[in-house]
Amino acid sequence: MNDDWLAERFEEHRGRLRAVAYRMLGSFAEADDAVQETWLRLSRTGSDEIGNLGGWLTTVVSRVSLNMLRSRETRREVHVPDPVIAVDTGPDPEQEALIADAVGLALLVVLDTLEPAERLAFVLHDMFALPFDEIAPIVDRTPTAARQLASRARRRVQGSGAVPDTDLPRQREVLDAFLAASRRGDFAALVALLDPDVVLRADTATMEIIRGAEQVAQRALSFPEAAQLARPAIVNGAAGLVTVIDGRPVGVMGVTVRGGLITEIDLIADPERLQRIDLTIQ
Known part of the structure; x- marks a missing residue:
């Protein structure tokens, strides 16, 4: 297998992987660390035995992010997550795509109060539309239990008032x-x-x-x-x-x-x- 070919395939998925890690961690530096660790694991594994590269990478970056969350000694401390900033210059297709894909700072603060497994289930299912049978092995639960994790997280989010009006x-x-x-x-x-x-x-x-x-x-x-x-x-x-x-x-x-x-x-x-x-x- 050509290393350049593998690196090119990885770069095709980097944006999504960073988005998953940022929503899990609320920190660009930590998200980049999680993506880098995912690349290292891919480079050691190769892709010959990987049927669905995108799914494999999402699973790995999710597990890495989950482990990072669990290792945080101050996980429950309130803090303002890293911001994503765009100039407000009126209608623009690229900017509208950024807005549609963004997660509010207040919502990220609420996500920081969730248990790591709850956060992962909510992020992967509600934000990235992963089915629960793919989420379950990442959190070492059954699909039914993974669904319950996401449901508990969703109730916390909806009850927090952290989701803004969309206008x-x-x-x-x-x-x-x-x-x-x-x-x-x-x-x-x-x-x-x-x-x-x-x-x-x-x-x-x-x-x-x-x-x-x-x-x-x-x-x-x-x-x-x-x-x-x-x-x-x-x-x-x-x-x-x-x-x-x-x-x-x-x-x-x-x-x-x-x-x-x-x-x-x-x-x-x-x-x-x-x-x-x-x-x-x-």
């Missing part, structure tokens, strides 16, 4: 109003745009969680310069903002909008983390 222009309208109110220091207008039980998760070198419309509005007014410099972006498929100073992003914010109100805000402003994350706005 992106409406999301943008709400966030634009929020940004305008922040810029003019209008506390009452900010509160009116926030769900009473809104949650703000801010990764600013330490993790800060703020709950309640008035508390979140007050936090928004405490950084007037950031509001002036923020520009629209699409963050994990939803309306968001990127703050850029001297050509370098210094803050990324994603929001969840439901029923015309902002229910969740996820903010990354940790300088060290922003340096590590690939924040090229694509």
Whole structure:
């Protein structure tokens, strides 16, 4: 077997493998590690005995990701996952494909609270349409038990309110109003745009969680310069903002909008983390 041929076949599947690993891990660095480990296993195994290369690779990257999740000592710590950013420039076929395939930051936070096997079953079935008889051996369960894992995860996700309204222009309208109110220091207008039980998760070198419309509005007014410099972006498929100073992003914010109100805000402003994350706005 030619090594170049095998590498070419692997590259055809790399995008899907990285997508699976990112949804499992919420981290691009860890996702890349999982994909690299999958390649190493393929290169040791070869493809002569593999009937369905795509299915084999998906199974391997899923198992690798599952093991990485299980080995995390701080798996249940709340954190803001790595963001996927696109410039918000209106209708564009490639951008629409990115949005359709994206997973909101708030949803990834909920996925972090699931047991590893639940997360894997939900991700593979609900996001990648794998049948339960293929998921079962990865989590060492029967197909029926794998279905139950996904069902429990689905109930948690649906009950969390982390899935935004799908109307992106409406999301943008709400966030634009929020940004305008922040810029003019209008506390009452900010509160009116926030769900009473809104949650703000801010990764600013330490993790800060703020709950309640008035508390979140007050936090928004405490950084007037950031509001002036923020520009629209699409963050994990939803309306968001990127703050850029001297050509370098210094803050990324994603929001969840439901029923015309902002229910969740996820903010990354940790300088060290922003340096590590690939924040090229694509």
